Amino acid sequence: MMQIKRTIKYEADRVRGFSKEIMNVSGCEQLQSCIQCGTCSGTCPLSIYMDFSPRQVMALVRADFKNEVLTSKTVWLCASCYACTVECPRKIRITDIMYALKQRAIKEGIYPRRFAIPILAKEFSEMVRREGRITETLLVMRLFLKANWRAALGSWRLGLGLIRTGRFVLWQERIERRAELTAMLDAANRGNVQPKEAP
Amino acid sequence: MKYSYFPGCSLKGLGRAYEESLLPVMKHLGVELVELEDWNCCGATAYMSVDEAKAGVLAARNLAIAEKTGPQDLLTPCSACYLVLNKTKHNIADFPEIKDTVHHALGVANLTYTGATNVRHPLDVLVHDVGLDVIKEKVVRPLKGLKVAPYYGCQLVRPYATFDDAWNPTTMDRLLATLGAEVVHYPLKTKCCGGSLTGTVPEAGLRLTYILLKEAVRRGADVIATICPLCQFNLDAYHDQIDRHWGPTRIATVYFTQLMGLAFGLSPKQLGLKRNFVPMKELPAQSATV
Amino acid sequence: MNTNGTNGNNGNNGDIRIGFYICHCGHNIAALVDCPAVAQYADKLPGVVVSRDYKYMCSDPGQELIQQDIREHKLNRVVVASCSPLLHEHTFRDAVAAGGLNPFFFQMVNIREHDSWVHTDPAEATAKAKSLAHAAIRRVRFHKALEMTRVPIHPDVLVVGGGITGIHAAITLANAGKKVFLVEREPSIGGHMAKFDKTFPTLDCAACILTPKMSAVRSHPNITLWTYSEVVKVEGYVGNYVVTVKRKPRYVNEELCVGCQECIKACIFKEPKFPDEFNVGLSKRKPVYIPFPQAVPQVVVIDPERCIQVKTGKCKKTCLEACADRQAIDFTQKEQRVEIKVGNIIMATGFKLFDAKRIPQYGYGLYPNVVTSLELERLVTSSGPTGGEIILRDGRHPKSVGFILCVGSRDMKTNRWCSRTCCMHSMKLAQLVREHTHADVTVFYLDIRAPGKGCEEFYDKSLKEGIQFVRGRVAEVTDWALAREEEGKLVIRVEDTLAGFVRRIPVDMIVLAVGMEPQADAQEVRRMFNMSCGTEGWFLEKHPKLAPVSTFTDGVFIAGCCQGPKDIPDSIAQAGAAAAEALALIDKGYIEQEPNTAFIVEEDCSGCKSCVPLCPFTAITFDATKQKAQINAALCKGCGTCVAACPSGSIKQNLFDDEEIFSEIEGVLAHA
Secondary structure (H helix, E strand, O other), rough: OOOOOOOOHHHHHHOOHHHHHHHEEEEEEOHOOOOOOHHHHOOOOHHOOOOOHHHHHHHHHHHOOOOHHHOOHHHOOOOOOHHHHHOOOOOOOHHHHHHHHHHHHHOOOOOOOOOHHHHHHHHHHHHHHOOOOOOOHHHHHHHHHHHHHHHHHHHHHHHHHHHHOOOOOOOOEEEOOOHHHHHHHHHHOOOOOOOOOOO | EEEEEEHHHHHHHHHHHHHHHHHHHHOOOEEEEEEEOOOOOOOHHHHHHHHHHHHHHHHHHHHHHHHHHHOOOOOOOOOOHHHHHHHHHHHHHHHHHHHHHHHHHHHHHHHOOOOOEEEEEHHHHHHHHHHHHHHHHOOOOOOOEEEEEEEEOOEEEEEEEOOOOOOOOOOOOOOOHOOOOOOOOOOOOOOOOOOOOOHHHHHHHHHHHHHHHHHHHOOOOEEEEEEEHHHHHHHHHHHHHHHHHHHOOEEEEEEHHHHHHHHHHOOOOOOOOOHHHOOOOOOOOOOOOO | OOOOOOOOOOOOOOOOOOEEEEEEOOOOOOOOOOOHHHHHHHHHOOEEEEEEOOOOHHHHHHHHHHHHHHHHHHHOEEHHHHHHHOHEEEEHHHHHHHHOOOOHEEEEEHHHHHHHHOOOOOHHHHHHHHHHHHHHHEEEEOOOOOOOEEEEOOOOOOEEOOHHHHHHHHHHHHHHOOOEEEOOOOOOOOOHHHOOOOOOOOOOHHHHHHHHHHHHHHHHEEEOOOOOOEEEEEEOOOEEEEEEEOOOOOEEOOOOOOOHHHHHHHOOOOOOOEOOOOOOOOOOOEEEOOOOOOOOOOOOEEOOOOOOHHOOOOOOHHHHHHHOOOOOOOOOOOOOOEEEEOEEEEEEEEEEEHHHHOOOHEEOOOOEEEEEEEEEHHHHHHOOOOOOOOOOOOOOOOEEEEEEEEEOOOOOOOOOOOOOOOHHHHHHHHHHHHHHHOOOEEEEOOOOOOOOOOOOOHHHHHHHOOEEEEEOOOOEEOOOOOOOHOOEEEEEEEEEOOOOOOOOOOOOOEEEEEOEOOOOOHHHHHOOOOOOEEOOOOOOOOOOEEEOOOOOOEEEOOHHHOOOOOOOOHHHHHHHHHHHHHHHHHHHOOEEEEEOEEEOOOOOOOOOOOOOOHHHOOOOOEEEEOOOOEEEOOOOOOOHHHHHHHHOOOOOOOOOOHHHHHHHHHHHHOOO
16 A cells, blocks of 8 residues: 655644744854755755755744754754855855754754764763863774664774774873863853753 | 964874874974963864853863963864864854853863964965975975875865865965975865764765765876865775775875975875875885885 | 025014914824924914914915915914924925015924824823924024025036947937937947847847947937047036046047948958957957947947057058058047036946856856856857857857856845846846757756746746756856766756755856946946945935935936846836936026035135035035135035034034024923
């Protein structure tokens, strides 16, 4: 039997106030001027992998469709290459809006389970908070453990290559004044809630 | 000439060949680099995905420490660090709420920030401060016959195209030409390599890397010159997977500082060239030295 | 021409008898302001003889009321508290004059735009109305009898710019019997329209409709046509302009040359070598050339930058030999400066096109087969460099063509405005390309703007002819291939926003619909003619809806694209409008000016010259013999800058002298 799906969006699907919150993030007010020209999607190297193109995400944000935006893969696939920001004829800081959406998604715990990118972001921030610096190889190992340990096995060639070329570092880089850094980061709370674990 | 030096986490890890070639080249040109005391991670793209306020504080700590050490510019080789530090400077200047948060947090550590320190990239410093004339004088082994594709990547020229054009930068092209190399016309010079997506979402990220490699080979380049450690890693370390999925595109990717070192007559070993997954072919019409 | 107030009944001797009227303006004022209360309040003020409130003061009965009271109560001052003076000051002044009193013994108070329309509390609004009324009543006693000044209008007109707009304005005025000077800086008139093939939406041939008008200009007895000439100085004021025109040397005598072009054939440059401006650089010309075959005047011109004889004096001068019988070539010609007197000036200087190199993503200048819309226009024209064949740089015919719209328009990084004509222009070119080559044509657009008569139908025609429309702003044009069909072609990457996916589309040729911009020297030109430019650089009209062809400088009009992007029908409409405005002034014979001008009390002027550079309307000059400043009342707009700045207080302004202003302040404070 042919599987069909009914898709219609009612007003109740909108989360009023969401667009205002996003546009309140520093520098994101210009989203109001978007004319949906599609330059951002046209220039984005990752747009062809996204379920909603960057342009569509901008339209959804402006129309308060919070759930659709935060459950999409789009915000995670943004590589921060800034091509969209530089070419937008309305000078909208699209990359920064993507960051704001990432922050919202992490804060509210809305992302697929075991999805590597937000896990990487969180592991990264935790390592920086603890040590002050990142050791890439250690970070990647933690990422594999939490997200996809099978992929770790599949990357044995890469691992060997790194060892062979002397790029495989196992000691943790750290700063001297770690306590100072932690104190500073804690002082930077602007009403932020600790990131939730994904359900 | 003296600069504060911010290596960034990558130059101590996967991108150590960048530091290994940058330091001797700078020394050779008489430029003094002093590593920033107790520098911390800039946060790159990852921290910004978690918390904007904290990311600003993270980056600002480095800027504040740099201010304390003197009026000299802060040299930042990694593109991501370069972008984050510059972006933080802009954000603090443009947005009062970020400025307040940062000052408050810095105050906890008795640090101050006035925005006095400029964040510069070594490509900018070498071509505009040191000058192509001075560099040309130091060239003892011109890279004659070596076809190089200049690859800038994205975060060096976008969104702050401070020292070059955002779509068609030429600083590295001119530098490579001064070293005697033949610069290949490479229209993908500012296209994204995939960044961290090559590890997390390989079917998307690696394909971007593949496109870059394929076109460089098609244009007849012998080697790709890059300025970012993540770009170098992506272009260098994933050939196996790329070959399997899309086709063979074997070409070496080196740091532009490594090419400078070779042209200056420094030894390849000294420049970290052995750290490449795909080794660079011998320089044409030169005998290999190790 | 200096004017100062006359000392009529200025109220210091004799009885001041003021009539005060407050208007209800229906509900506009009365809803908030207690008009009867204000009238009662005013009645008690010194000098007020009559105080009334009425529903509509500007109506006939209302005006009658004033006139009756002037006669019956022997009023010598009138104050009306109602709406904005911009609306009805002249109505009431006329009413006062009809009642037999000098109209400048009248003061108007705005209690609508300044009071009832902008406040919400009735008590406060009424108090403010009383305050304002008191101020006016105190002030009006110091008013003096003044006369409107009259400035005669010279009947000749100068039209600057010989494109379709200037041509139409000139012909209209000339047909009305006025003498017109048409000054054009290129060697021929015709402007941009002369370069077009067929025009939208009717697809009639530009040359066929333009050349008869160009011919009419040349043969009209009332038009003096000066091409290859530029205006270099403008002095004077409305009705009395003195303009200096620089006539550049063509090295060819216009009277003698018949345009046979033998000299061009005979030129020592056997092959044309220099970029041909008319063909936008797509072909070459010799140093001696005629811009295009239908040029008006049909006279050859010699380029002083390229002609060997002009540059070095050492040439065989084969051109002279070829013109032996007419002897039209004259290398001794020099630049001439001619002064003319005109009463009105019409600016029709047109536009320039956006430089597509400013958007490197589209590859203009990098990839040879990326062309601008004007370049394609020349390729499509049968009299163009390729005889109407649309070919790529290597001579092949394109099998696929992409049009990119909004290049340098609607873009905060380059030009914010919409250039209005490019959608229609591109669709026209698309239709012509299809007709000439049967290539696949795709138009990449943000919106299709087709508002004029016949234009929506034109859009439908484009669709019916199989032209593909993709809604998406093109992100980039590249020459590297990701699929076999892309090899050797230019690839457009764009999000097809309506279909909802990103596309890569290989084409042979790309046409950029470049936007319109103000001319490069717009700022210098506008300063020369004492006009303003808007923020975007176009000449500024007096009012965007009510006065689109007038400027803030009386006697200077603007028409066509120099005022903003527009197509040919609108340009011609504006040309006619500007001609009509000029004709209105000329046929009346004089212009009346409000006497709110500044004047210098000569005995007090110390000759310090502080005021001279301050005047934004260059109305102040310095008389070297008398060592005193002088104000030209015809140019003065009464802005008050010099009045405030004069260190010795010797500049005064009619309608705004110190007594009047201070008494007004006292009136406001008295009530507060």
